[in-house]
Amino acid sequence: MKVPTAILTLIIGILITLASLWVSQNNDLLLPIAAASEAAEIDRLFASMMAIATGLFLIVQGALLYSLFAFRRKSDDQTDAEPVHGNVPLEIVWTAIPAMLVLWLGIYSFDVYQSIDSVGTMGSHNMAHQHGDMERVADADAATMVTDQGQMPSGALSQAVATETVEPLQVNVDGLQYAWLFTYPDTGIISGELHLPANRPVTLNISARDVIHAFWVPEFRLKQDAVPGQVTHLNFQPTKEGVYPVICAELCGAYHGAMKTRSIVHSGAEYQAWVDSQLVANTSRETVAQSVTKSPLEHHAAAMGMPHHLPDSHQSDLAQAAHSPSAS
Numbered sequence: 001m002k003v004p005t006a007i008l009t010l011i012i013g014i015l016i017t018l019a020s021l022w023v024s025q026n027n028d029l030l031l032p033i034a035a036a037s038e039a040a041e042i043d044r045l046f047a048s049m050m051a052i053a054t055g056l057f058l059i060v061q062g063a064l065l066y067s068l069f070a071f072r073r074k075s076d077d078q079t080d081a082e083p084v085h086g087n088v089p090l091e092i093v094w095t096a097i098p099a100m101l102v103l104w105l106g107i108y109s110f111d112v113y114q115s116i117d118s119v120g121t122m123g124s125h126n127m128a129h130q131h132g133d134m135e136r137v138a139d140a141d142a143a144t145m146v147t148d149q150g151q152m153p154s155g156a157l158s159q160a161v162a163t164e165t166v167e168p169l170q171v172n173v174d175g176l177q178y179a180w181l182f183t184y185p186d187t188g189i190i191s192g193e194l195h196l197p198a199n200r201p202v203t204l205n206i207s208a209r210d211v212i213h214a215f216w217v218p219e220f221r222l223k224q225d226a227v228p229g230q231v232t233h234l235n236f237q238p239t240k241e242g243v244y245p246v247i248c249a250e251l252c253g254a255y256h257g258a259m260k261t262r263s264i265v266h267s268g269a270e271y272q273a274w275v276d277s278q279l280v281a282n283t284s285r286e287t288v289a290q291s292v293t294k295s296p297l298e299h300h301a302a303a304m305g306m307p308h309h310l311p312d313s314h315q316s317d318l319a320q321a322a323h324s325p326s327a328s
């Protein structure tokens with residue numbers, strides 16, 4: 001029995017579509033876990049791209065394999081076969097379909113990019129210095145206005161507004177050859193690892209001290225260039241506690257490959273404990289520095305029968321020497 005070509009094409013089309021959809025929904029092995037709320041949208045975009053790519057792969061490779069066998073040279077055929085001079089409808093189809101797919105993917109990607117950058121720092125990449133902070137202030141104002149006006153009875157809506165008005169945790173990220181430095185302006189903590197609380201919005205203000213680096217955490221699905229002389233931003237919300245790699249994604253010199261650290265997403269209480277421990281460490285460092293400058297000198301002064309307190313100028317010189325790293 002001979003199956004009509006139209007029906008055969010339809011069946012093959014359905015099978016290819018099903019296979020593409022299956023691959024797009026079952027590619028967990030290709031991606032690390034998603035640990036930020038923005039990751040879901042990126043993963044949806046990735047799934048659409050996988051579906052399209054799988055479909056195209058199957059069509060192209062299938063046509064190739066089919067032709068390999070269906071159009072083999074017959075053993076008794078010594079000719080060059082029928083000359084083929086192109087096929088206008090076919091060429092229109094295989095130009096128009098990819099063009100539409102690329103256009104759609106471009107628009108979709110831009111839409112995802114825009115919705116991820118929800119705090120409104122879009123476009124600040126080029127003028128972060130002048131406008132980044134102003135934009136943020138304007139956004140904060142707008143958010144406050146919404147809550148002021150909002151005697152919204154609807155629970156879901158006021159909750160949505162409430163989550164938006166939670167002040168994002170600010171972290172300044174500094175890329176340098178070959179390390180990342182994280183500074184928390186609220187507390188003055190400086191760390192070589194990025195500690196974050198889960199389920200609180202975060203704004204990273206990223207810059208570089210020497211050459212261009214790029215901040216990348218695959219589990220957050222986020223990557224942003226760190227450019228000298230300019231501040232770039234990433235706005236996101238970590239959702240899963242865990243330890244994730246922070247990787248430099250821009251070839252920045254001989255040891256670029258070693259420019260790695262960790263991002264640790266804590267529960268709220270754990271994060272507070274970390275902040276406290278850092279603050280204690282800072283204070284005790286200062287106390288040690290002070291005691292080092294005073295006690296032994298006072299001890300010696302007493303032994304030599306000198307007055308208990310050295311002249312002020314001496315003390316400040318010594319204190320300075322003890323604070324500067326070259327003193328040790």
Ligand SMILES: [Cu+2]
Pocket residue numbers: 175176178212213214248249250251252256259
């Ligand atoms: Cu780097």
